Amino acid sequence: MLESLKLCMHITLRNWMVYKKDFIANISPTIADPALILVSLGLGLGTYVTNVEGMSYMQFLAPGLTVATALFTSFFESSYGFFVRMTFENVFKAMLTTPIGVKEVVLGELIWVALKGAVMAVGVAIVLALCGMMTNPWMIPMLSFVGFLVALPCGAMGLLSTSFVNNMNQFQTVYSFLIAPLYFLSGIFFPIDQMSTPVRAVAEIFPLIHGVRLAQALFWDRDIFSTLLCSGGILVLQSAILCAWAFVRIRKKLIT
Amino acid sequence: MILAKSLVKSFGTFSAVDGIDLQVQKGECFGLLGPNGAGKSTFISMTYGTVQRSRGELSVFGYDPKTDSREIKKRMGVVTQENALDESLSVFENMMIYGAFIGLPKSERKSRIDELLEYMNLAHKKEALIQTLSGGMKRRLVFVRALLGKPELLILDEPTTGLDPAVRHLLWGKVKELHQAGTTIVLTTHYMHEAEVLCDRLVILNRGKIVADGSPQQMIQQHTPGFVGIFKPEDKTHVEKIVANEKNLNFHEDTSGLYLRAPDLNQLATLHSNHGLQPLQIRPSNLEDVFLKLTGQELSVDA
Numbered sequence: 001m002l003e004s005l006k007l008c009m010h011i012t013l014r015n016w017m018v019y020k021k022d023f024i025a026n027i028s029p030t031i032a033d034p035a036l037i038l039v040s041l042g043l044g045l046g047t048y049v050t051n052v053e054g055m056s057y058m059q060f061l062a063p064g065l066t067v068a069t070a071l072f073t074s075f076f077e078s079s080y081g082f083f084v085r086m087t088f089e090n091v092f093k094a095m096l097t098t099p100i101g102v103k104e105v106v107l108g109e110l111i112w113v114a115l116k117g118a119v120m121a122v123g124v125a126i127v128l129a130l131c132g133m134m135t136n137p138w139m140i141p142m143l144s145f146v147g148f149l150v151a152l153p154c155g156a157m158g159l160l161s162t163s164f165v166n167n168m169n170q171f172q173t174v175y176s177f178l179i180a181p182l183y184f185l186s187g188i189f190f191p192i193d194q195m196s197t198p199v200r201a202v203a204e205i206f207p208l209i210h211g212v213r214l215a216q217a218l219f220w221d222r223d224i225f226s227t228l229l230c231s232g233g234i235l236v237l238q239s240a241i242l243c244a245w246a247f248v249r250i251r252k253k254l255i256t
Numbered sequence: 257m258i259l260a261k262s263l264v265k266s267f268g269t270f271s272a273v274d275g276i277d278l279q280v281q282k283g284e285c286f287g288l289l290g291p292n293g294a295g296k297s298t299f300i301s302m303t304y305g306t307v308q309r310s311r312g313e314l315s316v317f318g319y320d321p322k323t324d325s326r327e328i329k330k331r332m333g334v335v336t337q338e339n340a341l342d343e344s345l346s347v348f349e350n351m352m353i354y355g356a357f358i359g360l361p362k363s364e365r366k367s368r369i370d371e372l373l374e375y376m377n378l379a380h381k382k383e384a385l386i387q388t389l390s391g392g393m394k395r396r397l398v399f400v401r402a403l404l405g406k407p408e409l410l411i412l413d414e415p416t417t418g419l420d421p422a423v424r425h426l427l428w429g430k431v432k433e434l435h436q437a438g439t440t441i442v443l444t445t446h447y448m449h450e451a452e453v454l455c456d457r458l459v460i461l462n463r464g465k466i467v468a469d470g471s472p473q474q475m476i477q478q479h480t481p482g483f484v485g486i487f488k489p490e491d492k493t494h495v496e497k498i499v500a501n502e503k504n505l506n507f508h509e510d511t512s513g514l515y516l517r518a519p520d521l522n523q524l525a526t527l528h529s530n531h532g533l534q535p536l537q538i539r540p541s542n543l544e545d546v547f548l549k550l551t552g553q554e555l556s557v558d559a
Contacts, residue, residue, distance in 0.1 A: 003359075010356040014342075017353065021344045094340035094401070096306050097333075097411075098357040099326045256267070256307050 004107075007100050011108025012115065019116075030073055030120050034065040035127075041189070053191055055220075062133035063215035064188030066124045066143055067150050070117035071208055074151035075179055077113045078158030079171050086162070092254055102251045110155050110243055117151020118144040121215075128219075135221040142218050149235040150211035156242035157207075163249035187212045207242075210234045257282050257409055257440050258303060263312035265298050265464075272298040274464030275312070285431070285441040287451040287458030289547070295464040296444040297337060300413050303442075304329050316409070330359070333407030335415045339394045343387045347378065347397060350386060351404065358405040372400040376430065392423035399430065410434060412443045416450060428453055448543035462551045472543055480506075480545040482519035485527065485535040489513060494533055508548065517541060 019026050042058035052060040085091040092105055100108075125143040128134060161174045185199055186192075186208040192200065203209045210231040217227035258280040265273040273295040280286045288296045301307035303316050305325030314321060316328045341350050348369065355365035373379045376396040381389060389397070395415070402410060412431065416424045431454055435441055445451055451458050452472045459469040468475055487495055495514050499507045506517040513536065518524050527533045 006359075007357065010353070013356070014353045017349060018342055018344060089343070090336075090338040090340035091342070093306075093338055094336050094354075095357065097304055097329060097336060097402075098354065099329050099359060100357055101305075101326060254306065 003099075004104055007104040008108040008111055011095070011100070011104060012112040015109070015112045030069055030123070033072065034069055034124050037061070037065060037068075038128075038131075058131075059133055059220075060191075061189070062128045062131075063219035064186075064212050065128070066121040067146065067186075067208065067211040067215045068183060068188055069120045069124045070147040070150040070211065071154045071179070071183065073120050074113035074117045074155035075158045077116065078109060078155040079161045079174070080168065082109060082159060083162045083165070083168055083171070086253065087168075096254065102254050103247065105254065106159065106243075106247045106250050109159065110152060110246075113155035113158070114148045114152040117155070118147040121147025121150070125219075134219050139218045139221065139224075143215065145232075146211055146214045146218065149214070149232065149239065150207055153207040153235065153239040153242045156239065156246040159246035159250055160242070163246070163253055182206050182208045187216075207235055207238045210238070257317060258286075258442065259313070259315050260299075261313040263299070263302070263314055264310045265295075265302060265307060266310045271310075271464050273302070273309075276461075276464075276466055278459055278466065278469070280440065280442055282440055283438055284456045285435045285443065285454055287455035288442065288444040288461055289446070289448065289451045289458055289543070290444075290461035291446055291551070293463075294461040296461055297413055298464075299461075300334075300411055300442070300444055303411065304332060304334065330405070331407060332409045332411060333402035333405060334411045335398050335402045335413060337413045337417075339398050341386045341394060341397060341401075344385065346383050346385055347373070347389070348382045350397070351400060354401050355404055360404060368404060369400070372403055375403075376400050377426075392419055395419055395423065395427070399427065403434075407439065409440045409442070412441065412445075414444055414446070416445070416447065424450075448547055452543050460547060460550060467550045468546065475543065475546050476541050480517060480541045480549055482517055482541050483521045483524055484539055484541050484545055485516045485518075485524040486537045486539075487514040487516065487533065487535055491533060494531070498527065498531055498533065510548075515545075517545065 038058065038061065042061050046057035049057040095105060096102070121143045122140060125134070125140050129137040129140055134140070157178075161171060165171055165174070182203065185195060186203050186206070187195070192203075192209065192212075195203070213231045214227055214235070216222070217224045258278070260276050260278050263273055263276045264271060276295075276299065288299060290296050298307055302309050302314060303321055305321040305328070308322055317331055319327050321328055342353070345353075351369045351373075352365060355369065360368060370379070370382075373382055376399055378393060378396055378400065381393060386394065386397075399415075415431075416427055419427070428450070431441065431443070435454075441454075443451065443454060455472060457469070457471050458475075459466045460475075461467070468479065470478065492509070492514060495507065495516065499505050499516070502523070504518055504520070504523065508515040508517070516524065516527075521538070524535065524538050527535065
């Protein structure tokens with residue numbers, strides 16, 4: 001068990017070493033995307049939409065952006081990134097000749113994307129807090145928890161996509177019909193209650209909406225404890241299911 | 257060290273490994289020889305658990321790779337068919353990562369890497385990025401990676417495919433040294449000459465089955481003893497006439513030329529003076545002849 005965890009951490013460290021080699025390129029979308037949305041939607045659209053749930057549109061938008069960051073950073077890493085490592089770079093063919101097994105490969109990847117999600121969410125939250133978007137800036141460290149809990153199941157969804165596609169091009173289908181709809185329909189851009197019931201019911205199955213609720217509670221300093229319990233609990237459950245499923249699927253890919 | 261009994265691996269209706277019995281002894285250099293698709297890599301992957309057997313028995317160091325692959329992999333080093341190095345990292349960084357994977361204590365990692373880079377003549381490339389290395393250097397680095405944990409069993413999965421003769425000879429030298437130092441080696445290759453140079457004992461695989469086994473010399477003695485003369489395709493009628501009249505001559509033809517094998521060198525050497533037939537080359541019979549004889553036209557048809 002301890003040995004296994006140690007190996008997972010070594011995989012995480014390996015990914016970090018590769019990531020930091022091309023740091024600027026790797027971190028660009030994580031920084032640029034939320035900034036762009038905040039400026040274009042928050043400042044631009046925000047002049048027309050002046051009151052959403054009793055706050056400015058920018059204030060409404062802010063918490064969701066931290067969650068979106070965790071979604072994208074984890075999903076792309078464990079879909080395109082993992083696929084390239086598996087298929088073109090043959091990283092796991094070599095790794096699996098060492099004491100590392102598939103369990104460590106999957107867990108190591110998921111720990112990596114979850115930690116990355118946590119760091120990114122905090123990074124975005126700091127910037128937003130500096131812009132005055134956070135009621136209580138002492139809540140910033142808690143955003144690491146949200147980033148982790150969103151990135152973990154979304155990373156598992158990325159691994160699952162990897163296990164289903166036959167080539168890299170097919171990730172586009174997953175993105176267009178799953179990830180993009182989740183992004184737009186999980187309460188980041190407009191209040192969840194305004195979505196039609198069927199859409200909302202589908203959104204509830206996926207992790208993003210619960211992450212958004214959690215982030216909103218922390219940003220707006222509202223019902224933090226009960227949201228942590230409820231949305232946090234759902235995220236833990238979803239993580240467990242998605243990670244276990246991802247492990248089973250990836251195992252079939254790596255061991256024949 | 258490795259024991260396989262009636263080992264089978266099927267993918268659907270196709271059997272990549274189709275009932276193999278073999279035993280690899282401690283300290284020997286054992287070869288698996290065969291064309292592409294013969295089942296060599298499938299067998300190798302089964303020994304450390306990334307391919308799981310369908311039927312039969314397999315044990316490595318007394319462990320079952322299906323359940324105890326980690327115990328096996330701790331004592332084993334693998335030169336994988338693909339280099340699988342991290343291209344954006346340096347030589348040293350790549351090896352540090354693998355040093356961690358195999359559980360080499362941090363204090364030993366650096367010195368062990370330096371020692372092996374020296375051994376594989378790569379010390380001057382320690383800080384170079386993988387993407388700047390030549391194919392031969394990358395291959396040598398994969399050897400370093402496989403040797404980091406001082407393995408008792410070293411698996412070489414087509415170690416010299418695609419390399420130039422100079423690098424190939426260098427690697428052969430290293431493999432011989434490791435073998436002499438007591439490392440057990442399992443080598444897969446489709447180069448007959450490589451197997452002949454390195455292996456104490458080998459099996460020839462074709463379509464998932466063992467078609468011959470023994471030492472290279474035993475195999476040659478048993479299946480194709482003697483010498484082989486190679487002739488130009490234009491001399492076919494001439495050669496056929498001689499084969500019809502002389503005893504002990506084996507005739508074989510393929511797209512590259514005509515092959516006559518005789519147990520006695522003299523018989524081939526005198527073909528020129530007696531019949532005016534000029535051979536392109538006369539050489540001792542080798543594993544390639546054994547291979548062609550045993551697998552015949554089947555060679556690489558499916559590959």
